[in-house]
Amino acid sequence: MVLSLFSLTDHFDQSSRIAVREDEVVSGWSVGLVLFGICLTLPTLYTGAITSKNLGFTGAVVAILLASLVLALMSVPAAIVGAQTRLSSYLIYRFVFGRKGSGFVNMLLGLTLLGWFAVTAGFFGETLHMAIQEFFGTSPPVWLLTLMSSTLIIITTIFGFKAIDRLALIAVPILILFLIYVCNLSLDGIAFSALLEIKGANPEYFTTAVSTTIGSLIVGVVLMPDFSRYARTAKDSITASLLGNGLGNSFSMMISIIPAMVTGLLEPMAYMIALGLVLSALMILIFATWTTNSANLYSTTLAMGVVKTKIPEWKIAITSGIFGTILAMAGITEYFIEFLEWLAVIVPPVAGVYLTDYFLLKQKDYSLSLHNSLPEYDFAALLAWLLGTLISVIAFLMEFSITRIPSLDAFFITIPIYLVCRKVWPTKLSRGKD
Secondary structure (H helix, E strand, C coil): CCCCHHHHHCCCCCHHHCCCCHHHCECHHHHHHHHHHHHCCHHHHHHHHHHHHHHHHHHHHHHHHHHHHHHHHHHHHHHHHHHHHCCCHHHHHHHHHCCCCHHHHHHHHHHHHHHHHHHHHHHHHHHHHHHHHHHHCCCCCHHHHHHHHHHHHHHHHHHHHHHHHHHHHHHHHHHHHHHHHHHHHHCCCCCHHHHHCCECCCHHHHHHHHHHHHHHHHHHHHCCHHHHCCECCHHHHHHHHHHHHHHHHHHHHHCCHHHHHHHCCCCHHHHHHHCCCCHHHHHHHHHHHHHHHHHHHHHHHHHHHHHCCCCCHHHHHHHHHHHHHHHHHCCHHHHHHHHHHHHHHHCHHHHHHHHHHHHHHCCCCCCHHHHHHCCCCCHHHHHHHHHHHHHHHHHHHCCCCCCCCHHHHHHHHHHHHHHHHHHHCCCCCCCCCC
């Protein structure tokens, strides 16, 4: 059985509000391949390229591998929660933060996902502009191309996501092979040892590189239960984490290093044009970005839909898509690195709370039969989340770090805070017998 993004979300129905049935589960490799495909985006390729510009080949590889290892290890416990409870992240947050309290968490995640939609839409418009300019010598402005392409993505998300997503199952392997070909082509006539001698422009960028790489996938780590709930066993969920957030992320970033360093260009479309790959690159990048950004908008809609339950999800999708498009047209890609740095700080406290609740305290029963008995607000979880985020933000602004990786600081700071808060406000729903 092949798992697609569509089977994980079931196109605007109640799949995020019910437990996955045993006849719906698949292997860890299937889930991992989906996560691998999600990593193959224009922003990810760009992040790898800018990392190599600042750190050189060796420094970039070390930074990417370290960040990918951190992402994989952080996603493993989150994946296990999904595999054992069979619940989406949206439901898990309700058990941890309360029926209404979880709305604040979902709103935060919805806004970050919307930011990803806007960033990807911005890169998409720039990619189209470069390709059309290369073909015809002139091109419509970037903002108009962004508007047109985002409109198609919004329509796709509402009406045609199922069809285009299934085609993505074919496109992802093709994209992987194509990127390997681009990498090999860029090395034609160039000794690999020559790349190792190229020094980065800013060796002090290492910490920022690790943070931005983690920030690029940290939302996916926190939302890991949405995918891992389809894994057959906890072991399968670990396989999915290592394949997707580990290997997938490192491959997606490192595959962009060589062509970027050889050509001196950061944008994927730009260095593919320099290598003589225009039409084929355009077709593949368009399709990969189209499917990925449809998934971004879909996830945004699910997160917002849990908060705004009385508003039809198709209206949320349109509204979110319009707002994200406006951000893209306004030039959000200019603040891409800053966006990733902030994600690496404000998102990990969410994982710190719900993973501590599940693995360390082991007090709550995550049974849907108890869903209506949940308190509206879990003050211990909410206070720990807010304090963990506040302290992490202050530390980030003051450039203070214990681990030198802000996302890890944010994660570990939240754990003891939550344990103390739980002592003050004991949980009301105990976990039943296994």
